[in-house]
Amino acid sequence: TKGGVSEADYVELLLQQQVSGVVFAGGGLFAQADAPHDHYRLLAERNIPVVLVNASIPDLGFPCVACDDAVAVGQSWRHLASLGHERIGLVLGPSDHIPSRRKLAAARQTAEAMDAVLPDTHVERAMFSLEGGQAAAAHLLDRGVTGVICASDPLALGAVRAARRRGLH
Helix, strand or coil: CECCECHHHHHHHHHHCCCCCEEECCCCHHHECCCCCHHHHHHHHCCCCEEEECCCCCCCCCCEECCCHHHHHHHHHHHHHHCCCCCEEEEECCCCEHHHHHHHHHHHHHHHHCCCCCCHHHEEECCCCHHHHHHHHHHHHHCCCCEEEECCHHHHHHHHHHHHHCCCC
16 A cells, blocks of 8 residues: 555556556565455456566466576575675565565575574564664674675665664674
8 A cells, every 4th residue: 555545446547547568566465475466366357468576476377577586595695604604694574475485495495505504583574674674683683693684675774774883794
C-alpha cells in the first residue's frame, strides 16, 4: 500500500486503462510467499502479459527476471572469508520475502561448502530500510559477527551506519 492505494487498486486502475502488459518491479506482494495474489490471477485470467522482477508466483507461470542470489551471496561470503572473517552474518528481509529465502539458502550452502557455520543467531530479519538494517546489524555485532551480508542496499547502508557508530569499518 502506497499512500492508501493498494497494489490491487493499482492493478484495477491498469485494467481500466486497458494496458497491454505489466511489469512488477520492487517490493510487490508477489515477493511475499504468504501474501494475497488474487489481483495477479485477474491479470492472468485476462491474458495480460506480466513480467515479475526478483520473485515469481509459481502457479501463474509469469516470466520472472531475477538476480542470481546464490551467486551473489556465494561471492560475498567468499570475499568476507578471504578477508579473514569467520563469523559472518546476514541481514535479510522478512521471513516470507522470497529473495531473502533464496539468499539464506545460498548462504547456508556456501558456508557448508567452506566448512563454516551459519548459526541462526547470525541471521537477522528487518524491514527494507536504513533503520531496519542498522538495528539488525547492531544485533549481529553484539553477537560477535565481524562481516555482514545484506539483502538490499538500504539494509547495507544501515549496517554501515551501525558499524561506524562502533568505530568499525
